[in-house]
Amino acid sequence: MNEKSSEFLYTYLNNASPTGFESSGQQIWLDYLKPYIDDYFVDTYGTAVGVINEGKPYKVVIEAHSDEISWFVNYISDDGYIYVIRNGGSDAVIAPSMRVNLHTKKGVVKGVFGWPAIHVRELAKDTAPKVSDLTIDVGATNKQEVHDMGIHVGTVATFSDGLFEMNNRFYVGRALDNRVGGFMIAEVARLLDENAVNLPFTLYIVNSVQEEIGLRGAEMIVRRLKPDLAICTDVTHDTQSPMYKKKEQGDLKCGGGPVLCYGPAVQNNVLDMLIRVAEEKKIPFQRQAVSRSTGTDTDAFAYATEGVASALISLPLKYMHTTVETVHKEDVQNVITLMYEVLIQLKGDEDFRYLK
Secondary structure, X not given: OOHXXXXXXXXXXXXXXXXXXXXXXXXXXXXXXXXXXXXXXXXXXXXXXXXXXXXXXXXXXXXXXOOEOEEEEEEEOOOOEEEEEEEOOOOOOOOOOOEEEEEEOOEEXXXXXXXXXXXHOOHHHOOOOOXXXXXXXXXOOOHHHHHHOOOOOOOEXXXXXXXXXXXXXXXXXXXXXXXXXXXXXXXXXXXXXXXXXXXXXXXXXXXXXXXXXXXXXXXXXXXXXXXXXXXXXXXXXXXXXXXXXXXXXXXXOOOOOOEEEEOOOOOHHHHHHHHHHHHHOOXXXXXXXXXXXXXXXXXXXXXXXXXXXXXXXXXXXXXXXXXXXXXXXXHHXXXXXXXXXXXXXXXXXXXXXXXX
16 A cells, blocks of 8 residues: 555545445545546446446456445424434444534534433433434524524434554544445556556446445446456454354454355355465455355345356454444455456456356
8 A cells, every 4th residue: 555545545434425425435436546547437326437448348347335324314303402313224322422424515514422421311221222212412402503504304414433543453433334445446446557457358446335225336337337247345244352153153353364255146156266366376365154145235246137247355344333343454455455366367258157
């Protein structure tokens, strides 16, 4: 990673890109990517695609998703308190006492998820907060004051925590799921350009929207691109920290390398190729099994058309869907390296069918 890459990482990760409102983050991503690609386009709902070698008969996708979990304003009380519903898998348990940004046409309004003090709660009856228990306080005394700030039903709120480094080993922040994926695929494009790699196929660098509410952006873009091969990246759970069950959730750790997934949506011949490249290039990797779906955009690419040979390279992450999502810096680099090495060894005529 160079200085420009690092600056991009912090700018991109600290920007808010809630599901359905990803455009500001997509603009940051495209501005960084443009020097390393031949062309780009953006679809109706905001999925951004960088293009290298347009027009080749064989088409390959590397993909991540750009959106983060957030909250929708759902009700404003007469005394100026704001009630919310989820936009994606937002966690009510972590919300109390968090600072939030409400994104309005007038700009960002600061607020907090308030919570009654321990002194006034009946602790014996304490339960985990539900979404319906949460309120945002923006310092207003009535509903009109809230409206005057530009806040209305449908306004989106995101946690305000930013990116930092911990112990010189980890990146920590909100929305690493999965804007760190967008960073990684952009870095692959940079390496291809800086090393003057002449690919024998068309490469699409895809940053999809609306993954957090059901893989929707990927569903749309795969129908448009109809690629021959898709390699997706997302995060998966580090299971070393307390309260995980390795017998149920696998034995995965930050710092152990990219995670390669086994499951019905993952095309086994593509997976074998990834493993071969990792072993040849001495890139550490881990294995994960899923019983039905991967729960990532890989599923959309695999199934949304007539069937795209697809695989998933996951980044192990601690504390998913919190404001302290944590990934190992070496894992980030190894995902980038693995994707790059896979691309440069492709011939552009691979047929991954099981039977021919």
